[in-house]
Amino acid sequence: MEGSYEACAEAAAWLRARLQEPPRVALVCGSGLGALAQELTDPQSFDYADIPHFPRSTVQGHAGRLVVGRLGAGPCAVLQGRFHLYEGYSPAQVVMPVRTLALLGVHTLVLTNAAGALSPGLAPGHLLVIRDHIDLPGLAGRSPLVGPNDERFGPRFPAMTDGYDPALRRLALALAPPELHARPGVYVGVGGPSYETWAECRLLRRLGADAVGMSTVSEAAAARHCGLRVLGLSLITNAAPGDADEEEEEGGGGAGPAAEAAPPGHEEVLAAAQEGARHLRRLLLALAPRLAEGARA
Ligand SMILES: O=P(O)(O)O[C@@H]1C[C@H](O)[C@@H](CO)O1
Ligand SMILES: Nc1nc2[nH]cnc2c(=O)[nH]1
Numbered sequence: 001m002e003g004s005y006e007a008c009a010e011a012a013a014w015l016r017a018r019l020q021e022p023p024r025v026a027l028v029c030g031s032g033l034g035a036l037a038q039e040l041t042d043p044q045s046f047d048y049a050d051i052p053h054f055p056r057s058t059v060q061g062h063a064g065r066l067v068v069g070r071l072g073a074g075p076c077a078v079l080q081g082r083f084h085l086y087e088g089y090s091p092a093q094v095v096m097p098v099r100t101l102a103l104l105g106v107h108t109l110v111l112t113n114a115a116g117a118l119s120p121g122l123a124p125g126h127l128l129v130i131r132d133h134i135d136l137p138g139l140a141g142r143s144p145l146v147g148p149n150d151e152r153f154g155p156r157f158p159a160m161t162d163g164y165d166p167a168l169r170r171l172a173l174a175l176a177p178p179e180l181h182a183r184p185g186v187y188v189g190v191g192g193p194s195y196e197t198w199a200e201c202r203l204l205r206r207l208g209a210d211a212v213g214m215s216t217v218s219e220a221a222a223a224r225h226c227g228l229r230v231l232g233l234s235l236i237t238n239a240a241p242g243d244a245d246e247e248e249e250e251g252g253g254g255a256g257p258a259a260e261a262a263p264p265g266h267e268e269v270l271a272a273a274q275e276g277a278r279h280l281r282r283l284l285l286a287l288a289p290r291l292a293e294g295a296r297a
Contacts, residue, residue: 003092030113032273040069074292095222116240130232154225185210189217237272
């Protein structure tokens with residue numbers, strides 16, 4: 001039952017019976033980004049604990065609440081909190097809210113996250129508009145699409161070359177406030193919950209990733225499987241470790257990696273995300289009319 005079509009359909013029916021208007025657009029808030037829901041007017045709020053079959057949020061900065069209201073003129077659902085593989089949830093549980101919202105009639109999904117910068121051009125407070133992703137858990141067999149395929153969600157072999165909608169991406173880049181220094185790039189999703197080692201960061205950079213995080217990729221795969229349009233936004237909250245460890249290894253007398261930057265921590269991630277959310281809220285409002293347009297891809 002966990003994460004099955006029937007579980008998602010029951011959750012969707014429960015919500016439909018209580019909503020003034022079913023949402024057409026949905027937004028998933030990353031760590032510390034729950035304030036994005038403050039842009040909704042006429043909000044109705046539901047604790048995940050009350051929605052049938054919804055998992056529980058266990059991570060600080062993820063309130064565990066679904067808020068449905070109007071973003072601009074269009075009906076929109078905001079998930080204040082998501083589920084991660086490192087919490088012990090299965091890939092199907094992680095994407096259960098996305099599939100539930102698809103069954104409610106959502107056609108466009110905005111995935112936000114807090115991420116570490118791998119690319120030297122990115123710094124805390126900057127926005128990476130996701131052009132493409134590397135789904136490391138998925139490549140290792142932990143995709144929500146593994147297992148018997150339920151055709152009511154989508155096809156056995158969905159394409160992912162068009163994972164992130166190019167028109168929405170261009171629009172986000174054009175409308176982002178200058179404070180966000182928005183640029184397109186590649187997000188790599190890892191399993192977590194430990195932050196990356198120096199060597200892992202070096203590997204991820206060589207794979208072509210610009211930012212690293214512990215979410216988003218499973219949700220994007222499930223969303224495309226259901227035919228949703230996806231916009232992915234990574235708010236950079238910290239620099240992932242750089243490339244400076246060789247010198248220490250060789251006994252070169254350098255300051256060494258520990259001196260280069262403080263190691264990442266969740267408190268720092270939350271603080272930077274809350275700061276950046278102010279500007280992200282403006283971007284969402286500007287995007288609202290175009291998010292509301294359109295049907296499933
Ligand atoms: O849900 P997101 O991807 O925004 O959360 C990031 C990844 C980890 O859950 C946490 C690490 O600080 O923030
Ligand atoms: N994996 C990972 N996730 C993050 N989320 C926010 N910052 C980071 C980071 O540096 N690494």
